[in-house]
Amino acid sequence: MKIFVDTAKIEEIRQVKEWGILEGITTNPTLLSQTGKPWKEAALEILREVPDKPVSLEVIATDFEGMLKEARELAKFGDNVVVKIPFTTEGIKAVKVLTAEGIKTNVTLVFSSLQALVAGKIGATYVSPFIGRLDDIAYEGLLVLEEIVHLYEIYGIETEIIAASVRNVDHVRRCALLGVDIATIPFSIIKQMLYHPLTEIGLKRFLEDAKKANISIL
Numbered sequence: 001m002k003i004f005v006d007t008a009k010i011e012e013i014r015q016v017k018e019w020g021i022l023e024g025i026t027t028n029p030t031l032l033s034q035t036g037k038p039w040k041e042a043a044l045e046i047l048r049e050v051p052d053k054p055v056s057l058e059v060i061a062t063d064f065e066g067m068l069k070e071a072r073e074l075a076k077f078g079d080n081v082v083v084k085i086p087f088t089t090e091g092i093k094a095v096k097v098l099t100a101e102g103i104k105t106n107v108t109l110v111f112s113s114l115q116a117l118v119a120g121k122i123g124a125t126y127v128s129p130f131i132g133r134l135d136d137i138a139y140e141g142l143l144v145l146e147e148i149v150h151l152y153e154i155y156g157i158e159t160e161i162i163a164a165s166v167r168n169v170d171h172v173r174r175c176a177l178l179g180v181d182i183a184t185i186p187f188s189i190i191k192q193m194l195y196h197p198l199t200e201i202g203l204k205r206f207l208e209d210a211k212k213a214n215i216s217i218l
Contacts, residue, residue, distance in 0.1 A: 002181060
């Protein structure tokens, strides 16, 4: 399972990159607005930081022609741009056209396995089911995610599944066990993935014992 970071903050992106586990980035208008920079400046800064990783940037238009126009403009920002398109009737029409033009797409705001099936059929590069938001309405998002993984395996759909709206480390663990292609994870949760109290306790004990034994490597 590839790890994408769900952020537009360049400091967070650089940190995950330094850890060696950054494999892509997803953003949205909300995340870009939180940077305190003009959205285009923030987007281009991200693309320069990771020119070899996919970066999802979202259209604002909701009509077919508007989506196409914005998507084509976003695609000019860099070869690693992936255009996020919401799953609507206008959106799936746009994805079909953009796919034919060779523009990479990420179908977002997906909440059912049938929506994901359609996204796969129209050739989306990625599909993003929102598991946390399904949990919010008392429907287990991971069950939907499991259905999507199963459907894609049955029919050999090449669209990559991005588990989105990840709310906790257990979401990440269970996504990995399901065989999801990608999880896009908030920076705070990635930090939690790297921490375990027993690691801290064990390290403290080892250092104390090394000091008692007067161990010095250099």
